[in-house]
Structure formats: C-alpha cells, structure tokens
Amino acid sequence: METLHFRRDWLNAAASLLILPAAWFFGINILNEVGIHGPYNVSQPLLEKYGIRETLGWNINLLIVFGPIAAMLITLWQVLRIQWQFTKEQFDLRITVQRRPFPLLVLGTSGLLLVSLLVYLLLENFLS
16 A cells, blocks of 8 residues: 555656646746746746747757646546446446545646647737
C-alpha cells in the first residue's frame, strides 16, 4: 500500500510541474493586459532566451502547449477506472471517476489552461 501512495504522489508532482509553465505564461500575460507589467517584464528575457518568439519546436512553446495535455493524461490515468465485459447478448462498459481531490484539481486546472489556450489561439489569429 505504501508504494502505491508514493507512486501517486510522484505522478501528482509531475503533472503539477507540467502545468506550471502554461499557468505562469497565461498569468503574466493577463496581469500585463490589466496593467501590472512587473511579472511580464521580469519573465520576458528568460522566455525569449528559451525560444518563446520562435515557432513551435523543442523550446518553451512545446511545454506551454503540450504540458497541460500530458498533465491531463497523467491525472486521467489516476482517477478514471474503465471496466468492460463482453457476453453474447451485451457489451457492458463502466467508467468510474474516483474521488481524489488533488488529481481532480490538476485535471481541472489543465483543462482550464487548454481552454484558455484555445481561446487565445482563436482570438489572436482570427480577430487580429
């Protein structure tokens, strides 16, 4: 039982670390838009050093886009249980969501970040 708990903690930490760059990116951009320029100005040289101005490649853009997706997959693996059974007459499929607060919080946060990324993509490319 102890090893299962340790494995879950490690996966939760990994999923949390994967959503941090995207959360930081959206947070500093929202603060910059409302007039709080400090975090954006401090982070801009570091983000440019890691390739934020370049196209999608092996740089920070990849982590901002695919970090929440990977975190979502890691946490879905922890909270979803899928059971199926085949018989001659029926196909029985059960999907159960287990009540684990922290993985569900990470799952919701990564989903919110993905929706924000989609809205940002649509607003930036189609309205400008």
